[in-house]
Amino acid sequence: MKLNELSDNPGASKDRMRVGRGIGSGKGKTGGRGVKGQKARTGVAIKGFEGGQMPLHRRLPKRGFYNPFSTDYNEVNLGRIQQAVDAGKLDAAATVTQDALIAAGVLSKPRDGVKILGQGELKAKLAFEVAAASKSAVAAIEGAGGSVKLLAGEQVSA
Template sequence: MKLHELHDNPGANRKKKRVARGPGSGKGKTAGRGIKGQTSRSGVALNGYEGGQMPLYRRLPKRGFSKPNRLEFAVVNLGQLQAFVDAGKLDAKADVTEDALVAAGVIRRKLDGVRVLAKGEIKAALNLSVAGASKAAVEAIEKAGGKITVSRPAKEAAAAE
């Protein structure tokens, strides 16, 4: 067999059916879409509709719930704090509050409070006062010679009263 003798098997390539090209084509006028209705219009994909078969979202069981009074914390890692101290954007000698973190640009907004997590290293001795902190973060800050005050979030304190 030579290169010029190569060809596809019969029926391997079929020409695309050109729809809406006159009555002689067999797919003229409505182009096989039927008459009127949602699916005759352009840009329609009925999400979740499986042609009458029970759709996937109804075959699967319902799970879980959303806690209505969930607290959402702004997360700050120790590595971030150290980077901002090194850059001179955060004063290590002054008390570092949640408002100071927002002002320095460490976080955008404090949400229901700021929670400090232990990712990264801290060398600066910071005096932090935040709404939450992990045990590892507290240990790391105290090991670096700093102090951390963990207060309850404002929302939680209001609910307790």
């Protein structure tokens, strides 16, 4: 095979449609733009325009509030952590941190910290270093012989 013999598979590429080249072409006259008016011209950007009337998105009142200081925790239940320990992905002897949970595949990406929730059963004795934990999670962890250390002065929540 030579370079000048290379070609696409039959039907792999199509010629572009040449618009505005006569009625017989099928894309003549208006060139696929419909009929007359502003949208038939080039350079039109009229999304949300209502012909001079105040647009709906400006007539409606603004609502809500974005808190720039809010925290977005990774929430993990105790049952999910126990699954990772049983599968051998999480070392029971080491401290359980956000990085350890990501390495074990329990979490996909780091956020503002980890919050441990109390759903599920924990049998392993684990030491946690997390941003937050629910009261039921702390009770279950300490009941299994483990400990919880909260980072950056966070609180135990209900």
